[in-house]
Amino acid sequence: MTTEMTQASTKQRNRTAFDNQAAAAKATSVEFDPATIERFLLAQKDINGVNGIRDLAKPSGAGASNGILFFTADLDNGSQTTTSELVLRYETDTPLIKQKRFDDEFQTIIAVNNAGLPAPVARWHDFTGDFFGRPSYITNRVHGQCPPSSIYAEGILQDADPATRKSMMLAVADYHGRLHAANIGPDQVPHLTRRGTGPTAIERELSWWFKEASLASPTPDKMEFLRRAHDRLIAVQPDPYTARLVHGDAQFANCMFDGPQVSAVLDWELSFLGHNESDLALLVLFADALNPVDEPVDGVPSEQEFIAAYEACAGRPIAAWEFFQAFNLVKVTTAMVFGAATMPGADELFTHYGALLTDAIDRIPR
Structure with a gap:
């Protein structure tokens, strides 16, 4: 099987897995x-x-x-x-x-x-x-429309013309830049200071996800893979800087649109005190991971366009970009463990995202 065929197959599983998971929960x-x-x-x-x-x-x-x-x-x-x-x-x-x-x-x-x-x-x-x-x-209740998890297969982003699609997707990056600029810290969300354990915001969030994986009773090989990834990320984490409220699940499917504008962001259950580059990195990841290889969707912003939109609203340049790309991949890989019961194809997606995670950690500047 060619690399392109493998990528197409994985992206198809991506497009259906999250929507199937939501249907199973309902x-x-x-x-x-x-x-x-x-x-x-x-x-x-x-x-x-x-x-x-x-x-x-x-x-x-x-x-x-x-x-x-x-x-x-x-x-x-x-x-x-x-x-x-x-x-x-x-x-x-x-x-x-x-x-x-x-x-x-x-x-x-x-x-x-x-x-x-x-x-x-x-x-x-x-x-x-x-x-x-x-x-x-x-x-x-907020009125508007949310894209499905398979954002390019159906729904408002699929139906939009390329220029509108790009505008809508960049509006989500704008939102997360504004969230950074709002500087919502421990004084405003003191309840989040008890989330996870460790001396830095990054270590606390990684510990929370590692515990979530363990609560799902995964196979020993999966748990060992996640432990190694957890330890490697801690070893190369950026120097600590101000931790702010991060949404934590910055999927396009968690955004309500009124026309091309974001009317609300939903589902704050994975929020944490950390670094908003994490939200941006997840947007970029899913914008690519869900885009079909065989017939790419027009009007999807490039990585640099996402970054520029975020920075304009955040008021400062992004930091530690390569680290936060890997940081999100360990979360996505972990989600394939605790979501396995309701997500068909979770084992294959664990292998896929695990390989991407290993490569992403290798790319982090030392």
Whole structure:
């Protein structure tokens, strides 16, 4: 088999694996009735009455780590009744991410709201599951469209003309540059200081992912591969510099678009205190990894175009680019371990991304 044929086969698996994973997660999601939602809302201090819960619906597309339910509520705040379109996010019966904390994600969204960056507005929470029987929280619903995980196969990026597609993809790099410039640090997201262990932000984040892999009980050879990659990255990490809020799962599928603009970035459960080059490197990785070899999609920004857009909004040049490319590949490779139960082809993708990871570590300047 030629290298080009191998690349095409791997990219096809990439395009289907993430969407299949989301579909599998939704197949095991639970049902909620309007009465349960109403009881929860009536327990909130800023709600005097609930005059109706309707339009319950589960979205299609992305969303492998949370259960998601859309609904509309007529809420009485004591002076008037308003209609609110809302989203309930809740833990599934078989959580994909074992260390996920709904309270952390909720508090992170509040920090992003306070910084003025487009994200769902956090409203209420049930972290202990007293009402919904599982950790959950509610946000305002943001209108727009999200690409599927297989961004070039269907959906808004596939449907866009090349110039619009490029503009939309660069708008995501802009967002992550703005997130860097917002300088959301430990004072704004103190809950993230307990994520992982180690003396540096990079070591803490790598330790979190290594633990997540171990919780999935992988085969010894996979765990040993990840341990070696973990140790090699720590040995060549850049000198410490200011750690800021990083989204942590900067896929295009986690972006809501209103026309060509980003109206919100979703799914903050993998956020950490670290370096925003990591988000940018993941965007570049998926922009390439999902693009078919046999019929490349026009209008996909180059690596340098992504970097230039990010830097313009971040207000400073990127740092340690080769390191963060490898840093993201160890995460993607690890995800093939803990996502294996719901991701067809995960073993082959582990081998593929593991090879890319080894090469990327070798390219890091010493």
